[in-house]
Amino acid sequence: MSNFTIKQKKFIDYYLITLNGVESARRAGYQGDYSTLGVVAHENLKKPKIKEEIEKRLSKLAMSADEVLFRLTEQSKATLEHFIQFQNDGTFWVDLDKAKDAGVLHLAKEVKQDKKVYRDKDGNTETTYRTAVKIHDSQSALDKLMRYYGLYNDSTRVKTWKDDIVQALIDGRLKPEDVKAAYADSPDLVAEFFTLANVRNDAD
DSSP states (O other), rough: OOOHHHHHHHHHHHHHOOOOOHHHHHHTTSSOOHHHHHHHHHHHHHHHHHHHHHHHHHHHHHHOOOHHHHHHHHHHTOOOGGGEEEETSSEEEEEEEHHHHTTTTGGGOOOOOOOOEEEEESOOEEEEEEEEEEOOOOOHHHHHHHHHHTTTOOOOOOOHHHHHHHHHHTSSSSHHHHHHHHTTTTTHHHHHHHHTTTOOOOOO
């Protein structure tokens, strides 16, 4: 980045963090009000060398589509089992070392630890820590995966034996009279088959 001024270098660095031109210009040391900084940001982002540098560095930071899907798949399988250590008496505690050893520590969305200090009447103190971990929402990850793979479709339904019969009627592999004979005790079902297959029911 030797072809850039110090402010331009800072502008690029901050833009990769904020993705906000005005804020990046302000942090980089450019002077002026919001409108002035907006003009500076606009001019910087139009400069071919700055634009090229930002795009090059963003491409290195960005995940590939395969990596995104892989991470979502991991999150969809996330479980607290890897983060909890159980005792024989049924008690348990959050064990981050266990999760780290299992290679799933990145599945923790949030880790919080509360510190409490107890003091008895004699002035003795005891410090306890309470750790809580929140993992990524598996249902949310599954939802994103289903949307990506196009599994949400109002017309999508489980194919049943009825669908096979309807398709056979449409293809001509089954004759209407054969269906009538096979389901003579279920005229409503026969009518349903014929309606779905757009076959004329001579009995109507």
